[in-house]
Amino acid sequence: MDTSSLQCQDLAQFFDAHPRPNNFAELIDQPSGQFRCEMQRVSRYSTGRPVLLEEVLVRVIISPRDLEKPPSMELGESCISDVSRLGLSVLRRDFNERTQQEIEALARFLVDRAADNLPDDVVAECYGALEIPCSTIRGEPGPNGAPRAYGAYESPEEGRQSHADVLQAVSLYPSKTKAKTAAWNFLEKIRGRFFPANLYPYANISGISMRGRRPKA
Amino acid sequence: MNTALRVPRDLYGNSQFPATAFFVEQAFAEHTTAVPTRDRASVDLRGVEDFPKHNAYKRNTRAIEYAIRDVRKLANYASGWDGYDAAAPNPQAISEAISFLEKLRKDRAFTVSADPDGSVHLTAEGNGSRVVFVFEGSGTLAILKRVQGVWQDEGPYPLTTGLRVPAEAEVVLQALF
Numbered sequence: 253m254d255t256s257s258l259q260c261q262d263l264a265q266f267f268d269a270h271p272r273p274n275n276f277a278e279l280i281d282q283p284s285g286q287f288r289c290e291m292q293r294v295s296r297y298s299t300g301r302p303v304l305l306e307e308v309l310v311r312v313i314i315s316p317r318d319l320e321k322p323p324s325m326e327l328g329e330s331c332i333s334d335v336s337r338l339g340l341s342v343l344r345r346d347f348n349e350r351t352q353q354e355i356e357a358l359a360r361f362l363v364d365r366a367a368d369n370l371p372d373d374v375v376a377e378c379y380g381a382l383e384i385p386c387s388t389i390r391g392e393p394g395p396n397g398a399p400r401a402y403g404a405y406e407s408p409e410e411g412r413q414s415h416a417d418v419l420q421a422v423s424l425y426p427s428k429t430k431a432k433t434a435a436w437n438f439l440e441k442i443r444g445r446f447f448p449a450n451l452y453p454y455a456n457i458s459g460i461s462m463r464g465r466r467p468k469a
Numbered sequence: 470m471n472t473a474l475r476v477p478r479d480l481y482g483n484s485q486f487p488a489t490a491f492f493v494e495q496a497f498a499e500h501t502t503a504v505p506t507r508d509r510a511s512v513d514l515r516g517v518e519d520f521p522k523h524n525a526y527k528r529n530t531r532a533i534e535y536a537i538r539d540v541r542k543l544a545n546y547a548s549g550w551d552g553y554d555a556a557a558p559n560p561q562a563i564s565e566a567i568s569f570l571e572k573l574r575k576d577r578a579f580t581v582s583a584d585p586d587g588s589v590h591l592t593a594e595g596n597g598s599r600v601v602f603v604f605e606g607s608g609t610l611a612i613l614k615r616v617q618g619v620w621q622d623e624g625p626y627p628l629t630t631g632l633r634v635p636a637e638a639e640v641v642l643q644a645l646f
Binding site for chain 1: 539542544545546547548549550551552553554555556557580582583584585586590601603605611613615618619620621622625
């Protein structure tokens with residue numbers, strides 16, 4: 253589907269859709285690598301405050317952990333995979349005075365939702381938070397001399413005013429695997445800004461876990 | 470020991486039921502391939518390495534079995550398993566990952582994980598490198614390798630139905646150890 257001729261506000265049909273189409277990042281990335289609607293309203297819940305360069309975006313990471321195994325010590329690459337598919341869902345850390353509560357509420361919501369979809373020998377737990385400076389997102393170059401590879405869009409949701417999405421310009425890459433490789437390299441640059449849940453200074457997301465509730469097939 | 474073939478013998482080793490022993494030996498002779506004695510002595514068991522199913526019994530640890538068990542567990546993940554909108558692990562990707570593990574000729578420790586896009590990841594580390602084998606359920610294997618903090622796409626390789634994993638996968642794994 254060609255979305256390059258749509259008005260930015262018309263992209264709300266994709267941003268606000270639930271679930272979003274699997275090729276969401278590709279739909280928004282038209283024309284490729286231009287991020288033409290990044291500073292526009294793209295959600296019907298928009299507050300009219302686009303994500304600014306000096307902002308910090310927070311990705312709350314939920315990880316399934318096998319009950320028989322010790323917790324993993326390293327942040328897995330898959331935590332950033334959504335950037336090239338459905339959009340990396342993040343919260344704007346300094347958006348307003350309620351963001352801290354929004355981060356905590358989001359962590360509890362995500363753990364609860366994950367538990368619904370995991371078997372009972374697996375625990376869904378809040379693994380931590382990855383902070384991504386918007387300047388790093390917008391400063392990351394694309395392949396073959398393209399000036400940018402990632403964009404950050406204001407996309408508030410019901411009950412989450414500080415919500416935003418980070419999207420990769422997937423069409424700049426010749427294959428899905430190349431796009432994934434680029435996303436993993438981007439993660440290497442921001443890996444140092446990952447905080448395990450018990451060490452995250454901005455919000456209390458420590459100790460949030462829930463055993464899976466899904467009956468085994 | 471196969472007790473069904475035990476023939477009572479006297480103190481001197483002679484069968485107490487010569488006719489029975491004769492028939493047992495005849496039955497064996499009819500249903501087995503005759504191998505000349507001199508050839509039997511020269512059988513080279515090192516060739517067993519070429520047959521993964523036999524090779525499984527020669528492994529020193531159960532790392533591969535544990536990895537296969539972990540991959541099978543992913544079938545119980547439903548979409549939304551990461552709290553966001555992760556796709557459920559693709560059944561074909563699970564099948565491909567298990568087949569890959571079964572065919573590996575040497576024991577390896579893998580970390581098994583699901584990706585929100587539905588693919589299955591097998592991760593191995595060593596010698597300062599990290600390698601992720603990505604199974605998307607499309608009949609190809611993607612190999613991503615991190616060396617000195619930089620990920621490289623080692624290219625997609627077709628997964629065949631033969632007894633071997635793609636040669637490139639063996640080469641990449643060999644370099645880790």
